[in-house]
Amino acid sequence: MARAHTPGRTLVVFFLGLALSYGLVALAGQWTPKLGLDLQGGTRITLVAEGKPDAAQLEEARKIIESRVNGSGVAEAEVAVQGNQYVVVEIPGESRRDLVETVKRQAQLRFRVVAQVADGVAGATGSQSGSPVPGTGSLPGTVTESQAPTNPSESPSPGTKKQKSSKQRAPLAWAADETGSESPTPSPSPSPSPSPSDAPSQDGQDPLQWMNNPDAKSLQAFQKFACPAPGEAPDVVDDPDKPLVTCDENGLKYLLSESMIEGTQLSSASTRPPDQQSVEWGVDLKFDGEGTKEFARISRALYNTDKQFAIVLDGQVISAPTMNGIITDGRAQITGEFTEAEANSLATSLDFGALPISFQPDPQVELVGPSLAGNQLSAGITAGAIGLGLVMLYCLLYYRGLGLVVIASLLVAAALTYALVVLLSKGAGFTLSLPGIAGLIVAVGITADSFVVFFERIRDEMREGKSMKVAVESGWVRARNTCLAADAVSLLAALVLYIFAVGVVKGFAFALGLSTLIDLVVFFWFTKPMVSWLARFHLFSSGHPLSGLSRDALGVRDTTPEKLPAGGVA
Numbered sequence: 001m002a003r004a005h006t007p008g009r010t011l012v013v014f015f016l017g018l019a020l021s022y023g024l025v026a027l028a029g030q031w032t033p034k035l036g037l038d039l040q041g042g043t044r045i046t047l048v049a050e051g052k053p054d055a056a057q058l059e060e061a062r063k064i065i066e067s068r069v070n071g072s073g074v075a076e077a078e079v080a081v082q083g084n085q086y087v088v089v090e091i092p093g094e095s096r097r098d099l100v101e102t103v104k105r106q107a108q109l110r111f112r113v114v115a116q117v118a119d120g121v122a123g124a125t126g127s128q129s130g131s132p133v134p135g136t137g138s139l140p141g142t143v144t145e146s147q148a149p150t151n152p153s154e155s156p157s158p159g160t161k162k163q164k165s166s167k168q169r170a171p172l173a174w175a176a177d178e179t180g181s182e183s184p185t186p187s188p189s190p191s192p193s194p195s196p197s198d199a200p201s202q203d204g205q206d207p208l209q210w211m212n213n214p215d216a217k218s219l220q221a222f223q224k225f226a227c228p229a230p231g232e233a234p235d236v237v238d239d240p241d242k243p244l245v246t247c248d249e250n251g252l253k254y255l256l257s258e259s260m261i262e263g264t265q266l267s268s269a270s271t272r273p274p275d276q277q278s279v280e281w282g283v284d285l286k287f288d289g290e291g292t293k294e295f296a297r298i299s300r301a302l303y304n305t306d307k308q309f310a311i312v313l314d315g316q317v318i319s320a321p322t323m324n325g326i327i328t329d330g331r332a333q334i335t336g337e338f339t340e341a342e343a344n345s346l347a348t349s350l351d352f353g354a355l356p357i358s359f360q361p362d363p364q365v366e367l368v369g370p371s372l373a374g375n376q377l378s379a380g381i382t383a384g385a386i387g388l389g390l391v392m393l394y395c396l397l398y399y400r401g402l403g404l405v406v407i408a409s410l411l412v413a414a415a416l417t418y419a420l421v422v423l424l425s426k427g428a429g430f431t432l433s434l435p436g437i438a439g440l441i442v443a444v445g446i447t448a449d450s451f452v453v454f455f456e457r458i459r460d461e462m463r464e465g466k467s468m469k470v471a472v473e474s475g476w477v478r479a480r481n482t483c484l485a486a487d488a489v490s491l492l493a494a495l496v497l498y499i500f501a502v503g504v505v506k507g508f509a510f511a512l513g514l515s516t517l518i519d520l521v522v523f524f525w526f527t528k529p530m531v532s533w534l535a536r537f538h539l540f541s542s543g544h545p546l547s548g549l550s551r552d553a554l555g556v557r558d559t560t561p562e563k564l565p566a567g568g569v570a
Contacts, residue, residue, distance in 0.1 A: 007529035014525045018412070021419040033418075034425040035092065036433030036507065039380075042092040045103050046364040049085045053357045060356050062087055067352045068102050087359075090368075092431060102345040104363050105314060109263030109350055110240060112256035113298065114308035114320055115211040116219070120227030120253030207257035208301045210243075214255060218243045222255040233361070238315040248317040256310050256317075260298060265291030269350035271343045272333060281343035282335040283350070292330025299327045313346075380437040387441055388414075391448050399455055400548035401540060405530050406451045413447055413522045417515060424514075435508035439494075443515025446490055450523045453486075454479040454531070455548075463554050468535045468543075476528055483523060490516045 025031060047065075049058065058081045066079040069091060078090045089103050205215075214222075227247035228234055234247045240259035247253045265288050272282040287295055302309055302323035311319040311334055319334050334346070388410060396403035417440060424430035457479040461471035494513035498506055534540050540547045543554075 007532040010525055010529040011533065014529070018416055018419070021416065021423065025419055025422050028423065028426040030422060030426045033421045033432045034430070036431045036436070038434045039432065039437075040092060041368040042090065043099070044366040044368060045089040045091070045100060046366075047087040047089070047104060047359040048363070049087070050358045050360060053084075055081075055084070057356045058084070058087065064352055064355055065089060065103055068348050069099060092433075099345070100363070100365055101342075102348055104359055104361075105345070105349045105355075108238060108314055109266065110238065110259040110312045111261035111295075111298075112244060112259055112310050112312055113207050113211045113302070114254055114256055114310050115214045115243075116222055116255035117308070117320070118222075118253055120225065120247045120251050207260055208298070211257055211307065214243070218245075218255060221245050222253070225253055227251045227253050233314070233316050236315045238312065244312070244315070246312065246315055246317060248320070252317075254310055254317050254320065256312065261287065261291050261294050263350060265294075266350060267291075267330075269347045271340075271347045273340075278335065280335055281338040281340050282333050283338075283343055283347045285332045285334065285350075287330040287332075289330075292328070295330055295332065296326065296328040299323045299325065380434055380441075384437065384441045384444075388444055391444060395448070395451065398548075400553070401534070401544075401546050402455055402531070402548040405527060405534070406448070408530065409451065409522055409527045410444070410447065412526055413515075413518055416522065417518050420514065420518070430510065431507065432511075433507045435505060436511040439508040439511030440515050442512060443519060446487070446516060447519040447522070449486065450479075450483045450519060451527065453482050454523075454527065458531070459549070459554055462549060468541045468549060469532075472532055472535050484520075487516050487520055 049061075053061075062079050062081050065087060066077070069077040069079065069089060077092065078088075080088050080090075082088055091099055222245050225245045228251075230249065230251045236244065236246045238244060238246075240262065242258055244256045244258075245253065246256065267286045267288045269286075270284050272284045274280060298309060301307075303326050306322065308320045308322055310317050311321075321335075338346070392403075392407045392410065395406035399406065421430065421432060425432070454475065457475035458468070458471045459475075461475045462468060466474065491513055494509045494516065498509035498513065501509055538544075540549060543550050545552070
């Protein structure tokens with residue numbers, strides 16, 4: 001609390017703090033806050049769920065998508081469930097179509113060994129074992145992507161760019177060999193579920209044995225399968241307990257074993273930038289204990305062979321490397337023709353997990369135009385300016401000289417609020433939305449209430465015959481407790497709303513809480529010292545009509561000068 005005999009010092013310290021806040025804004029190099037979708041426009045993505053998911057599955061999918069989007073560096077993106085089939089994602093900022101793949105990707109990652117590779121374009125014939133073209137560069141102890149078999153017309157590579165989602169089931173964790181055997185041919189895995197006569201089946205064989213001698217049903221299914229046009233995702237059902245016939249982005253088809261490692265066995269996934277050993281972006285993977293054990297078993301079996309190890313995302317092969325070393329630490333890399341955005345999107349999707357439900361492959365993507373957003377921003381600013389102006393005009397007419405203190409306090413509070421909003425946008429990712437602006441406008445009323453309480457307490461003290469200097473100090477003690485109680489209620493409401501609300505309503509609660517705290521700072525370290533300082537001037541201490549503390553303003557009619565102490569109201 002500011003002391004009565006040091007108002008000037010308190011005001012100097014306050015303005016130094018205000019100057020420091022703008023100095024930090026200058027150092028941050030950002031003079032405007034980040035705006036939300038409703039103020040600057042952005043991208044709206046509508047996902048339509050397949051089948052009839054329950055409410056729990058939709059909510060889990062919403063949380064995963066929200067984590068993915070905000071994990072990509074987007075602040076205050078709103079992800080909401082609408083009805084029993086839709087998930088709507090609203091991303092503020094300029095066109096963010098780069099996040100569409102991150103949002104819609106199922107992120108069901110599985111690792112399988114390759115039994116056969118062939119050109120999957122309709123009309124192609126023949127197949128060959130999954131062996132890379134000789135001469136592929138690699139480093140010891142790493143998983144290195146191989147080149148694909150070529151044909152006379154083209155020579156595609158399984159290194160991929162972005163992939164499209166496909167229909168698939170929810171992921172099932174694959175149990176690794178508990179014995180941690182060093183042998184490349186451990187005991188057989190459990191038998192898969194029964195399948196139709198024309199579907200692949202491993203018949204209980206271990207995948208590392210099966211890849212060298214696939215069963216007839218699997219080979220027949222592989223021969224019949226045709227890949228879609230290059231760039232399109234194959235329409236397959238990715239059952240982890242059965243062999244899979246699928247394609248990569250370039251039209252090569254693969255006969256793959258049952259899943260050996262599940263994406264659920266990933267501990268982390270992170271983007272790897274180009275370095276001296278590679279000029280391409282990639283994704284670094286780290287497996288958990290069971291995944292590490294199984295990955296080591298696979299690497300021992302495939303090391304020094306031409307067999308490939310397929311990385312399958314959402315039913316599509318994104319990489320088919322050979323094993324160029326025995327990897328026992330559970331660390332691997334996905335490499336390919338990735339751009340930085342594609343690598344970031346893939347790493348984010350894998351790191352936050354697979355979606356529990358499938359969505360239709362082509363979500364609706366809308367761009368919110370800047371004209372609507374600009375109108376909303378203009379309307380919000382206009383409403384705030386009108387409200388602030390009316391409060392100032394009322395205080396000036398009613399309190400006269402003291403009304404200047406109200407105007408100065410509101411202007412100082414606005415300056416401090418703007419500086420903090422910009423700093424929070426830069427440092428903490430706070431995004432100012434229309435509800436946030438509403439929270440700031442509501443706080444104007446809270447701040448004005450503090451002034452009214454304080455000034456009326458001063459008037460009450462002066463009606464009892466005290467001088468202005470004494471009335472300011474005694475009235476401050478009574479007004480301070482009242483204002484603290486009122487602001488505590490406002491802060492509690494903002495806190496509860498922030499904890500339990502979702503989406504942009506959190507922005508309203510945050511702005512309301514921030515403005516309430518700023519009101520306390522301005523009230524204690526600007527308004528009170530300013531009134532104490534003005535009490536030293538004769539215009540105010542003498543009860544001049546322009547001060548707002550005259551006898552008429554106080555409603556004192558019968559008081560005689562003899563009853564007033566020196567320096568009282570004349």
